[in-house]
Amino acid sequence: MSEPVLKFEDVHTYYGPLHVLKGVNYELYAGEIVCLLGGNASGKSTTMKTVLGIVKPSQGKITYCGERIDRLDTSQIIERGIAVVPEARRVFPRMTVQENLELGAFIHRSDKRGLQESFEHVFSLFPRLKERRNQLAGTMSGGEQQMLAMARALMCRPKLLCMDEPSMGLAPSFVNQVFEIIQQINREGTTIFVVEQNANMALRIAHRGYVLQTGQVVLSGPARDLLGTELIRQAYLGEV
Numbered sequence: 001m002s003e004p005v006l007k008f009e010d011v012h013t014y015y016g017p018l019h020v021l022k023g024v025n026y027e028l029y030a031g032e033i034v035c036l037l038g039g040n041a042s043g044k045s046t047t048m049k050t051v052l053g054i055v056k057p058s059q060g061k062i063t064y065c066g067e068r069i070d071r072l073d074t075s076q077i078i079e080r081g082i083a084v085v086p087e088a089r090r091v092f093p094r095m096t097v098q099e100n101l102e103l104g105a106f107i108h109r110s111d112k113r114g115l116q117e118s119f120e121h122v123f124s125l126f127p128r129l130k131e132r133r134n135q136l137a138g139t140m141s142g143g144e145q146q147m148l149a150m151a152r153a154l155m156c157r158p159k160l161l162c163m164d165e166p167s168m169g170l171a172p173s174f175v176n177q178v179f180e181i182i183q184q185i186n187r188e189g190t191t192i193f194v195v196e197q198n199a200n201m202a203l204r205i206a207h208r209g210y211v212l213q214t215g216q217v218v219l220s221g222p223a224r225d226l227l228g229t230e231l232i233r234q235a236y237l238g239e240v
């Protein structure tokens with residue numbers, strides 16, 4: 001098999017004395033959608049922060065396309081082609097849609113033509129953002145802000161897009177749209193690592209999944225197999 005895009009090997013992280021990730025292993029291959037499931041406080045957001053180097057592992061190794069990245073700064077990691085849509089869709093509320101998007105492209109700021117292409121690409125995925133490009137981000141609806149957070153991450157044309165609960169707090173019609181766009185981004189060649197509470201939907205679009213429980217991977221495999229397991233059915237799909 002080819003080299004993974006992202007690989008975690010025996011990664012441990014701490015917040016002070018709190019041991020959060022306890023030796024996790026993940027592998028994501030080019031073109032995959034991989035979902036990360038798990039209950040509250042299991043370490044899902046910490047995983048995303050660790051990919052970006054916001055949290056540094058105390059032990060273990062993270063590689064991106066074969067290169068070790070766990071000792072790099074966040075900006076160096078982003079420059080390599082990794083983008084994250086953080087939990088709770090943090091957009092800059094007092095900036096317009098367009099200004100938020102420009103910030104997302106900061107690593108390509110000297111490439112005017114590339115910037116123009118990135119704008120055209122995200123506006124084709126999110127036509128509503130084009131209509132609203134002069135609106136202040138803080139006045140957009142929750143669903144629109146989620147779209148903006150995704151679009152901003154795409155402005156740096158990432159090879160790997162990590163998303164922390166993109167469907168949180170959205171009405172069902174917006175959730176469907178978000179999942180459709182995730183699939184479309186993936187079809188265009190972006191590898192996707194997505195944290196979700198909405199296990200049912202995530203497993204329907206993902207190729208593979210991991211389940212975290214108090215900082216350890218307790219289950220992993222093809223999404224289709226995970227959908228059928230008792231643990232997922234009981235814990236995440238509300239079926240008993």
Ligand SMILES: Nc1ncnc2c1ncn2[C@@H]1O[C@H](COP(=O)(O)OP(=O)(O)OP(=O)(O)O)[C@@H](O)[C@H]1O
Pocket residue numbers: 015018020038039040041042043044045046047
């Ligand atoms: N900056 C921090 N300082 C101290 N503890 C933290 C910090 N961030 C997270 N934690 C703790 O680490 C644990 C894992 O948190 P994390 O945010 O990774 O969980 P999660 O799986 O994303 O949960 P949720 O589903 O609620 O978003 C929790 O017990 C949390 O309180």
Ligand SMILES: [Mg+2]
Pocket residue numbers: 044045046087164
């Ligand atoms: Mg979280």
